[in-house]
Amino acid sequence: MALVDANLAQWEGKGWRCPVCRRATRARDGLLSLPNNPLIVAAVQALCAGGPHARASESGWRKDKSGAPYYDFWSGSGGRIKVWTASDDNGAAWSDVASYSALSIDVAITLLSALACDSLRASTCAPRRDAVWLGGSAVMYAKHYKRYGAERLEFAQSVDVEIERLLRLRFDVLSYPGFDPVSRTWKRDGITRFGVSLFDLDEDQPPVANDTCAGAMPLRLGAWADHWLNASGPMWVGSLPDALLKLDHRSSRGADVLAKKLGLLLTLSWGASRNKKHQDFEIRSLLRRLGELRSPGGIDAHYGGRLADRFEEAMLRLSEAGLFQHHLHAVDAQARRAEGRQWFEEWLGAKLTVQRPSFLTRVEQI
Structure with a gap:
């Protein structure tokens, strides 16, 4: 109980909804901005296919020769995106997959929308990979979470656990059509890149603002943004009704x-x-x-x-x-x-x- 009270005091002192969280997750006319590209679709489908019944799904997570879980996403042109998790061992990897839930999806979509929103990012940024301090408060604000006290703290901690799982998610992009930032051309025959993450922790650790909410961390979009969210090439950002997050x-x-x-x-x-x-x-x-x-x-x-x-x-x-x-x-x-x-x-x-x-x-x- 003392630990809960201490954590509550920390959250109340730092604030549940800092200005960054409010700006990043504010819906315009009920709509959020969401990157829409093959890797995002692969991530969403992989998270949807996870859960306690992941191994029983007709077309979902499978195990490779070493026993590690992976999920395949194919394009009509033959390109492939392999999804896996960078856990310590196969047991921990399968545990991550079995733990994916609708909350995992809510957290992923909220963070993607926050990092891609125009209020934090100049439209000419190429690519959009600046770090933003985000955490449980952003997700609760986007979902219009109305409970407070110990229950709110418990939910914030659950969100932090989901963020840690999402940070372990990896993608091998294999001959998939995309923008090549080196040649600055669209590669119809596909690009190949291994170990791409959905989100990265900013290694430079930008300074924490005084009004940054407790539990926030400096997150930025993974290297996939070089290919599908780069102002030097096509940028696909769609609209997402925030009503889906509120479900x-x-x-x-x-x-x-x-x-x-x-x-x-x-x-x-x-x-x-x-x-x-x-x-x-x-x-x-x-x-x-x-x-x-x-x-x-x-x-x-x-x-x-x-x-x-x-x-x-x-x-x-x-x-x-x-x-x-x-x-x-x-x-x-x-x-x-x-x-x-x-x-x-x-x-x-x-x-x-x-x-x-x-x-x-x-x-x-x-």
């Missing part, structure tokens, strides 16, 4: 977690398809990319029904929030389900049509 990250809160994952994946997908009025997705493909589809040996008799109910409830929540209007073409599968016949495979093959989100339209009108 509950706890697995006990119904379909909120799946709605968060679906909303984030759909947002990233629309980044490359802004001119389309709608997009069609196969349910099987969406669930596989989110790590929600289990391999045949890891399911029980009620798995299909629970997953379908949770998916449809998640899409309903996104629709009610005004984010993604959709139409599910699964009438035949639903009829077969009502009759007690085999329906799950047909439902997985059904098409989901998603209308162009309204927040993209609002951005164009600003």
